[in-house]
Amino acid sequence: MKVSKLISGAILMVGGAMAQAQGLPVFKIGVVTASTGAAATIAAPANAAIELYREQLAARKDLPFKVEFIQYDDASDPTKSVNNVRKLIQEDGAAMIVCCTTTPSSLAVAKVSEAGHVSTIAMASGAAVVEPPAEKRYMFKTPVTDRLMIGHTLDYMAKHGVKTVAFLGLEDAYGEGGWDELKALAGKKGIKIVSSERFARADTNFTPQALKTMQAKPDAVYIHAIPPSASLVHEALKRVGYKGPIYHGAGSATTAFVTIGKAAVEGAIVGVMPITVYRELAADNPLRKSIGDFVKAYDAKYGEGKAEMFAVQAYDAVGLSVDAIRRYVASGKKGDLEQTRKDLRDELEKTHEYAGAVGIFNFTPTDHVGLDERTLFLTQIKNGQFRLIKE
């Protein structure tokens, strides 16, 4: 282990020296992920995707610069994330940072990256990570937020004549997050919330909540949960005789949703990320190629069908950083590390129509999520498959 670390360190140094010998500038990207601890299962595909990107980058000989990756593990602990980011800024001389896996960690590092003037791209879903953009000028993120997804779902509902909606959600941070967004957005889209029910993953019975929901006579039901609860609540609604449309948040966009729900979840409308449906997109949609390329490379390296949501978020976080460096180098700007970091941030904020594996990014001074309607899709379960709803 130690020897291999030494060797890889030596290779990095030699590589760096060679790059300098060739006169190419070297940029260091610091990466902090939760390789161990509570969020380790989310960070594992993220690390795999970053490793894949690193290999792909190393194989490219045409770039007018070199990128060096420095990676740390924060053990899913916000304190360690902050320490690692500080180390990356003060000791390692990172030009850009990709951090962190979890929302609490990403919130915690915002102040450090702000003070150190280093742009930081988070892979955490909470919208609060980049809000308010005026105060978090250096924070960016790649995942789709609940706000975007719920807004899109509500638009679709309104278009199909839904006037009243009933909410059913998990009684944890995830479910409450969905409830807050739905509450804030429904009124604006002209939809009234007629009931709001909660359940937990360990519950053995969902019938009372389903009965209550049905008696509120909503035009549609929105479920914000993850399987197995998402499937079981859906089934309970069908069982008590609810006939209307049932919508799900992005938490249900996994194969477990169908394997647990089986025939009962047929017809469910689920908000998904493009990676679930990229094969069904129009031929001229740039995502079809960008996601297809990623899935092909990732599956070739790690096994068929392995590509997933948490991998694409990390892949694009690194990809966006390198893209900003590419444009910075092309612009011909020069400066010390401090100035380079600031220029790279400005360059990152100018990201325009970057088609990644998550979606199409357009960062602006007021929008550090960068995703829009073109990255949001609704699917319907047909014969146990997520099928794109063409609008």
Added chain:
Amino acid sequence: MDSSTAIFLGLDGITNGAVYALVALSLVLVYTTTRVVNVAQGDFLTFGALAFASLAAGTLTPLLYVVLGIGAVCLVIDLRRARAYKRSLLAPLVRYLAAAIILCALVFAASHSHSMPLQMLAALLLVAAMGPLVYQLTVEPNPGASIVVLLTCSVGVTLILQPLGLLLWGTESLTVNPISDARVSLGPADLAVQSLLILSAAVVMTLALFVFFRHSLYGKALRAASINREGALYCGVPVGTVGRLSYFIAAGMSALGGMLLAPLVTAHYEMGFIVGIKGFVGAVTGGLVTYPLSLVGVFLVGIFESFSAFFSSAFRDAWVFALVIPILLWRNAYHGDELDEH
């Protein structure tokens, strides 16, 4: 709320309460024979469901190795004790080996067959076998310890078993096929046959335990062992074996509950905890000592939970746990003098 909704909620509550019944009965059984308030009872439910799920998926459940490993430790303890008391070393050796061979053969056969009864039997015996092992490691070293000490030990057991479940099976929810996926309509309510199976298992076990402890000599011996340990010893009741036996039955009963519940809500490592606590609330109604009252208690919990989930779903668990207070007040008012005996 109209009457049909009320009937639906009531029936739904009874079937849901039956889920807690098998755990409540296990709690009563363990408490009446060993004076242990077994907090870990819900974990046996989890293990039953997960072991069944992995056997049904055609894999040799990882639990087998754990049971064999702990069994080996217990064998060593028993051998050392036999040597200390100058008894034959052969008896425990033969007993443990026979148990291990039967378990291995059953689990192996179950993972290679598609017969659901065989898989259920194998998972049931495997988890039930954990019962006496847990008893031997946590209760036997503290003979005559106070109820609080024994309770603390069982908290320790649950703190070990729950992460063990996570370690062995991971966080994923495993799906299990039901014995029957038919549904029946009772008036406005629509119930799964699987729920009715749980209900009938609960009623049958309650009656069996009640009759066993009231009318059979063995049952009376078991009760005697808990009321006065030393007195029972002098009368020739093998107190240690009694404890192991009741842990065996209790673990098996909870595992059965888990296996019957898993098809309805999938099997995952944290499913047993809440069921265990709600079963405890039900068992408290019977003062942790009477079977029929405990059954009434869990039905009460189930119905109360259904209605509180209907009226304010965010606080349903709080309502159910708050139910303990009036139950304790009622028990104190009508059965308070019985408590003084202990």
